[in-house]
Amino acid sequence: MDPQVSAFMQRIVRSLFSVLVWMMINAIAGLKYELALFDASHVVGTILFYLWLCGSFVVLLLFFRRWWKSHL
Numbered sequence: 001m002d003p004q005v006s007a008f009m010q011r012i013v014r015s016l017f018s019v020l021v022w023m024m025i026n027a028i029a030g031l032k033y034e035l036a037l038f039d040a041s042h043v044v045g046t047i048l049f050y051l052w053l054c055g056s057f058v059v060l061l062l063f064f065r066r067w068w069k070s071h072l
Contacts (some may be wrong), residue, residue: 004062029049036050
């Protein structure tokens with residue numbers, strides 16, 4: 001296989017894998033520990049969860065920008 005095609009496929013796989021892991025971590029934390037739900041019992045935990053969600057999404061986008069910035 002052409003090295004450029006191989007490098008492109010590795011970028012795609014790395015991107016998909018990182019998005020899936022990010023989504024699983026946040027879904028498990030939000031649903032299992034009920035941090036994604038708005039109720040009176042977990043106010044501080046819910047706020048921290050959503051701050052983590054937004055912050056980790058920004059970091060994920062920065063990783064994507066760095067990975068996809070260079071040309072093949």
